[in-house]
Amino acid sequence: MTAPIHPVDHALVEAAAQVARTRCRGDRHSMAAAGRDRDGRIVTAVNAYHFTGGPCAGLVLIGAAAAEGAYDLVTVVAGRTTGPTRSRRDEEDSPTP
Numbered sequence: 631m632t633a634p635i636h637p638v639d640h641a642l643v644e645a646a647a648q649v650a651r652t653r654c655r656g657d658r659h660s661m662a663a664a665g666r667d668r669d670g671r672i673v674t675a676v677n678a679y680h681f682t683g684g685p686c687a688g689l690v691l692i693g694a695a696a697a698e699g700a701y702d703l704v705t706v707v708a709g710r711t712t713g714p715t716r717s718r719r720d721e722e723d724s725p726t727p
Contacts, residue, residue: 638707642666648713649674662686663708667700 646664654660663686666672675691676692678684685693687708692704 638667639707642672642705643709645672645674646707646709649676650709651709654711661687661708661710663691663706665691665695665700665703665706667695667701668704669700671698671700673698673703683711 642664646662650700653676654662658678658679661677662670662674663676664674673691674697675687675694677687678690688727690705691706691708692703695701
């Protein structure tokens, strides 16, 4: 028995990728998520690092969606930027050549 094939929601993937590229910086925010509500709205979020682990981007997305009144998420995607990330703090702490 094969699993059903679900079409890829390219707009949702791009929304998560855009948030990852523009908002994920350093260790505090390294993952992004996007979700689509049944009415078509797209909500985005990033993870929130904490020394105990912190909530993942998907969990933050659920809270952000609820804050916007989007209670019926039908699709969720998550991802991160490729390559190492640097925080502003890392850049400030780096010696100037």
